[in-house]
Amino acid sequence: MEKLETVEIVKEKAEGPQIKNLGDFWSFLKKELKPRGNIGTPFNVISLPIMLLGYIFIIYRLAVGLGHPVTNLSQNFPWGLWIGFDVVTGVAFAGGAYVLCFIVYILGGEKYHPIIRATVLNGFLAYLFYAGAIVLDIGRWWNIYNPMTGNSFGVNAVMFLVAWHFFLYMLAELVEFSPTIAEWTGLKRLRKILGTLTLGAVIFGITLSTLHQSGLGALMMMAKNKIHPLWYTEFIPVLYFISSIFAGLSMVIFEGSISHKVFGPQIDEEHHKSYDDIVVGLARICAVVMFSYLFLKAVLLVHEHAVPYLSTPMGYWYLIEVVGFVFIPCFMFVRGAQRRDLSIIRFAAILTMIGIIMNRLNYTFFAYRWWVPLSQKYWPAPMELVITASIILTEIWAFRWIVNRMPVLRAAPRWARAMEEH
């Protein structure tokens, strides 16, 4: 991983880069764009070839279309890994940003303030890259601006709402994150103005998130005759919304545990001390929300008359998802929080994330046309997997680049902190 020269950080923290005109900005940007630290790390050596291969495949996909060998999508399975995992699961994992913004900016939960910037950055990048991956999946990608520019507004369509919300939410998250960018570039007056926009952006962002997290579920509402009755209910949107809360927070726990190892030297002592408290608090929230999710799941099982299906093969698969990857991690979160055991909490977070992946993929292709024999079902093609991996790795690279340059994990420059306290 890249290591920073502490002297440089200290200097920049105090003064900032002193940008007065555009020329200054360009030379600053040029300096910042250069890689820092050791380039030949194991992570780089492994990730770079995958990324490059992925980019080649992306060009190939744009040139020849979605059919075989690029994807295994078919007339029977129009949605696969790119929508089910990259977009739908990726957006659920990005839910941590709106949940933490709600806790910190709306409820004034100062305890969680140290992790808000990393979480918002992660959320923004997740939307940019994972939701951005939708460009690859939509067949007529050169038309992607149509729903925005009004080449017919399908205002009654759930997809129209989701498309606009993705777009607006990215803007809201960019506004939420923008003070950090201003601090990085040392633009003090801009930092002050952007800081005043945060609350508005947060409120707007949470409203958008509520609607598009549930909207992703509502997309499947008209697949009534294709989704197994154990998963299809009229409350899919509610389930998607609730699960996005603990999916997002589990991602925050998971990402935090990695960030703390990788970017450890950047994190100030105060933050290090409060970190355990933060993780325990997040585990508590996860446990409570997962419990209510399980409760709703149980009610719906009875309400939809789906109980008899539990003793079928699809029923076992359902139980693995709900018991193995919601109930058990929920219990582990409770235990982990009681004992303040971070390793239990981290393990629970990973299980929860696997459960969310299972759940979202069930709606897009596992429990979708469940009657199709396994040999004829959709399975991701190698190119789909490589492109997905390259998108995730690119996001991690972007995250690392920003964290190493902007005050995301490390404390904000003194002038900015002074600004906030007044």
Next chain:
Amino acid sequence: MDRRTFLKMMGAAVAGTAGGSLWSPRLSGAREYNLGGNEVYGILVDTTRCIGCRRCEKACAEANGLPIPDISTSANEAVFKKMRSTTESQYTVTNLYNTEKGKFFVVRRCMHCNQPGCVAACLVKAMRKRPLGHVTWDLNCIGCRLCMISCPFDVPKFEYGKAIPKIQKCNLCYNRFQQGVLPACVEACPTSTLLFGTRRTILDEGRRRIAENPDKYVQHIYGEYEVGGTSHLFLSAVPFEQIGFQTNLGTTPYPEYSTGFLYAVPFIFVLWPAVMLGMNRATKKKAEEKHEEKHEEKGKH
């Protein structure tokens, strides 16, 4: 309705428009005029009459510029050994079913629902329900394929093999309709299996046939109520599940399954910001006090 009546009616319609009457069904300008409720057009398919000649398939391919199928007797024999569904290059297909009452050929294509799921799903209105019944696809489509997921009959087909793909499906010969010509399949049908007309008239005709021959037909017109009604209506001699129809789709129009969510949208959009701003204000004072305390503590050190 046979072809002659249809053309007569078309002629009357054109004359009506020329006469300046705003209320006449001016077919070329169908977009502006909606005859309302049931006056959409459709096709009655009497499966007891079909002989499996596949001339409709050939005519459809010719009319829509698709690969022309071989419909010689020997080719047909081979084709009917397998169950087919429509594809991106076949808008209409005929299948052979062995039932309790013998062999029946059933032709399947887009049902042209009264309230289509594909249209409700489309975020750019590339899928449109035309006022006179046709469900058509347009080039402003972005290719998200939600129409395929939202169609109860799995009709829209995507051209996966192309770099510039389209969604392909029967459009009830919309272009021919505007020129006052029958759909290609109806025109080609030698046994009057296919009958084109307003949905009201073909529904009446279907009911009449069932009433006059109660032993020949099952007492059900598929498409009358299914998913809120469709423009393709089917008559059958045997229960519909025996000839490849889904009989569990219900009578609720598919778009209604997502209205519950859509109703919640304005509600949340109005309520959420107000509630959150309220919460923020309600908890703010405490936060400020805490801040001040911190300042004081810092001052002491």
